[in-house]
Structure formats: structure tokens, C-alpha cells
Amino acid sequence: TQLLEQSPQFLSIQEGENLTVYCNSSSVFSSLQWYRQEPGEGPVLLVTVVTGGEVKKLKRLTFQFGDARKDSSLHITAAQPGDTGLYLCAGATDKLIFGTGTRLQVFP
Amino acid sequence: DAGVTQSPTHLIKTRGQQVTLRCSPISGHKSVSWYQQVLGQGPQFIFQYYEKEERGRGNFPDRFSARQFPNYSSELNVNALLLGDSALYLCASSPYGASYNEQFFGPGTRLTVL
Numbered sequence: 001t002q003l004l005e006q007s008p009q010f011l012s013i014q015e016g017e018n019l020t021v022y023c024n025s026s027s028v029f030s031s032l033q034w035y036r037q038e039p040g041e042g043p044v045l046l047v048t049v050v051t052g053g054e055v056k057k058l059k060r061l062t063f064q065f066g067d068a069r070k071d072s073s074l075h076i077t078a079a080q081p082g083d084t085g086l087y088l089c090a091g092a093t094d095k096l097i098f099g100t101g102t103r104l105q106v107f108p
Numbered sequence: 109d110a111g112v113t114q115s116p117t118h119l120i121k122t123r124g125q126q127v128t129l130r131c132s133p134i135s136g137h138k139s140v141s142w143y144q145q146v147l148g149q150g151p152q153f154i155f156q157y158y159e160k161e162e163r164g165r166g167n168f169p170d171r172f173s174a175r176q177f178p179n180y181s182s183e184l185n186v187n188a189l190l191l192g193d194s195a196l197y198l199c200a201s202s203p204y205g206a207s208y209n210e211q212f213f214g215p216g217t218r219l220t221v222l
Contacts, residue, residue, distance in 0.1 A: 004150075006150075030208070031208070033210065035213075040215060041213075041215050041216075042112070042198050042200070042213025042214050042215055042216055043151070043198075043211075043213050044213070045210050045211070045212075048210065088150050088151070090150075092208035092209075093208065094164065094206075094207075094208065095153045095156070095164050095166065095207045095208055096153060096207060096208050096211065097153075098143075098150030098151045098152070099150050100149060100150055101148075101149065101150045
């Protein structure tokens with residue numbers, strides 16, 4: 001069974017702080033996607049990383065795919081209340097395998 | 109443009125009953141996938157349909173079935189409901205044939221089994 005473990009499970013921080021979310025697996029994925037899900041809505045794609053070692057930046061969000069394509073991280077700089085939500089990584093095999101999720105709460 | 113729509117929004121059923129959930133994909137998208145999201149967990153893949161044919165199936169019992177119509181809308185059926193079937197059921201559409209490509213999710217149907 002392929003599993004994607006995310007850590008931490010919960011994160012509660014003040015506006016302006018930096019944070020990193022980790023997504024780890026023992027399996028190799030052809031690509032990895034990061035989604036954000038807000039209450040009452042479905043997940044929305046943030047980014048797809050494809051190449052081992054790849055780094056992608058989306059404004060204050062930096063995504064990295066591990067060299068072995070088994071793990072990934074999401075770093076948020078100067079978090080804002082609008083960043084609050086459930087962050088999900090999803091690894092691509094013959095289907096999408098979603099991680100366990102990291103629930104982020106950013107307080108003003 | 110309208111996003112993925114799902115109906116109903118919420119549903120309450122009792123054990124042993126049957127339920128049908130509906131999904132309309134984004135216009136032009138021919139792939140529809142269904143996911144189950146239990147509270148506190150990430151979504152789990154149930155089915156993918158592309159051009160009206162089943163392309164993939166997750167590790168779910170035969171009580172779960174789905175189909176896709178000529179207009180690419182889809183239905184998910186669950187028979188003999190169990191308490192453990194309580195979850196948010198997400199539908200996702202994509203213009204691509206593979207279920208591992210970018211998915212555009214609907215808001216989900218919240219199913220509660222009593």
C-alpha cells in the first residue's frame with residue numbers, strides 16, 4: 001500500500017511567521033501535486049512538481065520535490081490569515097495518492 | 109465558466125439504504141473521478157471514467173459503482189450503506205485521460221449514515 005505521510009498534522013501560527021510542511025513516502029512518484037482545501041470546498045491545485053530536485057515558487061509559497069521523487073516540502077514565508085486551510089500533497093502513480101493532510105491556521 | 113457541480117450538497121441516510129450522488133464536470137472535460145474523504149484524512153480514489161468508460165478503480169467494495177453519461181456527467185451509487193460510508197464525496201473533472209493529472213474538484217456531497 002502506497003502511503004503519503006504529511007507532517008505536522010496541525011499547525012497554528014501567528015501572521016508573519018514562516019512554516020514548512022513535509023510530505024514523505026517510501027514510494028517513488030512520477031510527479032507530485034499540492035492542493036489547498038478550504039471548509040465546504042473541494043481541493044484546489046497549487047502546483048505540480050515533476051523532476052527530482054525541482055523547486056517551484058508561487059508568490060510566498062516554495063515547493064520542492066525530493067531528489068529521489070519520494071518526498072516533497074511546502075514552505076510558506078510570512079504566513080497570512082488567507083493561507084488558512086488544509087494542505088494536501090498527492091503523488092501520481094496510475095492514480096493520485098493523497099497525503100494525510102496538514103491543517104494550517106494563521107491568526108492575525 | 110462554471111466549475112464542477114455536485115448534488116445534493118448534504119444527504120442523511122440510514123444503514124442498509126442506497127444512495128446516488130451526481131456530478132457535472134467542467135464544460136469540455138471528458139474525465140470524471142470520484143473520491144471519498146473521511147473527516148481528518150486526505151481524499152481516497154474510488155473511480156475514474158473517461159469517455160464513458162471506466163479507466164480506474166480504487167480499493168473499494170462492490171457496493172460502490174459509478175457510470176458516466178454521454179454528456180460526461182456522472183453518478184456514484186453506494187448500496188447497503190454502512191456507518192463507515194459517512195464521508196465527503198468529491199467529484200473531480202479533468203481534460204486529460206489519466207486520473208493522475210491535475211484534477212478540478214467540486215465542493216463535494218456530505219453523506220451521513222445513521
